[in-house]
Structures are given as C-alpha cells and as structure tokens.
Amino acid sequence: GPSQPSNRESNQEPDQPNKEPNQEVGPTNEDDEGFNNCDRMIFTKRFEAMDDRKKWLLKSGKFVEDVLYDLGMRCKFHNLVHSFIIDCEDRFVQSGFTNNELMEIREASDKQGEMQIDDELLNYISTFAKNSTEEIREALYALHPNLTRNYNPINDFKYEHIRTTVSDWVRLLEMKPNPLTMTNLPESWFRVNVWRTIDIAFSDIPFMFFVG
Incomplete structure (x- = not known):
C-alpha cells in the first residue's frame, strides 16, 4: 500500500x-x-x-x-x-x-510498479554470465545484430549501454592493484569510473544531461 x-x-x-x-x-x-x-x-x-x-x-x-x-x-x-x-x-x-x-x-x-525487461535484452545480459573476465571479453566482442550496421540509437541504445557498462567493469576488475578494494579513493574517482554507468543510462532521453 x-x-x-x-x-x-x-x-x-x-x-x-x-x-x-x-x-x-x-x-x-x-x-x-x-x-x-x-x-x-x-x-x-x-x-x-x-x-x-x-x-x-x-x-x-x-x-x-x-x-x-x-x-x-x-x-x-x-x-x-x-x-x-x-x-x-x-x-x-x-x-x-x-x-x-x-x-x-x-x-x-x-x-x-516494476519495470519489465524484454526477453531479448535479458538474453543479451545473460551472455555475460561467465566464470572469468577472459570469457566476458570474448562475449563483449561477439557480433550482435543490434550493435552492428543496423544499430538504431533510439531502439538499441540499451544494448550499447549494457556492453559499455560490462566493458568498464571488466577493466576495473582486471586492474592491478584492484581499485575496488581500496578505501582511500576520492569521490571524484567514483564519479569518473563507477557512477558514470548511471549517468550514461539516461543518454537516450532527449535534453537530459547529467553533470557529475
């Protein structure tokens, strides 16, 4: 209620x-x-x-x-x-x-209510359910019909956002030393490397701009 x-x-x-x-x-x-x-x-x-x-x-x-x-x-x-x-x-x-x-x-x-995710998008997300970052990288660069020559910025942005987000997090996970395990990083680092995932999520909405 x-x-x-x-x-x-x-x-x-x-x-x-x-x-x-x-x-x-x-x-x-x-x-x-x-x-x-x-x-x-x-x-x-x-x-x-x-x-x-x-x-x-x-x-x-x-x-x-x-x-x-x-x-x-x-x-x-x-x-x-x-x-x-x-x-x-x-x-x-x-x-x-x-x-x-x-x-x-x-x-x-x-x-x-809760937003619903279509099955095709869920299937794309599931392609990154791997056991290693090497396998995730392989999935990242696999061809996808919504991300090649027929890419539509209005309809297919969600696929690009998922791929970009996964790529960003793989990069962070593979860094040595891993910054995600550090406790003294400034908020500005998180704005650039972590919170940008949220900012970019709204890039397909006209006239919406995020300032970190």
Whole structure:
C-alpha cells in the first residue's frame, strides 16, 4: 500500500508546509564545494526551458518541478533537487510540500510498479554470465545484430549501454592493484569510473544531461 507519513511529518497539519531544516549545516559529501552562482545559472536555465504542460501538477495546484526549483535555489550545497529528483525522506524536500502533497507523490510512485525487461535484452545480459573476465571479453566482442550496421540509437541504445557498462567493469576488475578494494579513493574517482554507468543510462532521453 502507499507509504504513510513518518512521525515527524504527522506533527504538521496536512495542508501546512513542513518546517524547513537548516541548509547551511554542510555538504552531503566532503568533495562538495557548494552550489555556486554558475551552478545556479545552469539550474535556472534548465528550469526555464521546461514546458508547464509537461510538469507534474498536484491536486493542490502546485507544480512539483516549481517546488523543487525553489528548494534548489535555497540550497547552499548540491542536492538531488538540482536534478529535479524527489526524495520524500529528505526533510529539506519535505519542507516544500504539505503532508497531503507528499502522500500524493508517494501514492503515484507506488502505482508505477516494476519495470519489465524484454526477453531479448535479458538474453543479451545473460551472455555475460561467465566464470572469468577472459570469457566476458570474448562475449563483449561477439557480433550482435543490434550493435552492428543496423544499430538504431533510439531502439538499441540499451544494448550499447549494457556492453559499455560490462566493458568498464571488466577493466576495473582486471586492474592491478584492484581499485575496488581500496578505501582511500576520492569521490571524484567514483564519479569518473563507477557512477558514470548511471549517468550514461539516461543518454537516450532527449535534453537530459547529467553533470557529475
């Protein structure tokens, strides 16, 4: 069923905004140098390019994207709202919505259900279920009809993303010493070598850009 408001939310009136926590406490990670003026300009341009007809309109009359933008402009450090991502457990995000609005957002998320992966794509993924990186490399460079001359950037990007991701991880696994076993690597290393897998996953969506 839909998620219920936490205790800290239930102390507020359903139609009253939640109390805003202090956003000057500090960054979410030690590499965060703050959400500067340049970041704000880029964030604002992305927001102003949005079409109101494609925004999420709540029953209260608020656009979710408008609320996230207002929150983002008040942030002192980088936050998920700067990518227009809603984290309903973030007290700062909660401060922009009433409890009724948060409930509506959660209920909509619950109704989406799990995404289904087609059998052909699952079969391609299973070709990398090997016992060694040598065998995985052999599978990586095997010809595939969706990745050769008939490649379609719109329909076949998912195959390319899988192959690129597997290739990246094979490279990391084969490095000596293995960086994945180290504990003192900076967050910037993970952005370049690990989190890029997530960033690239959305490359086929028009006008969506990730800035690490």
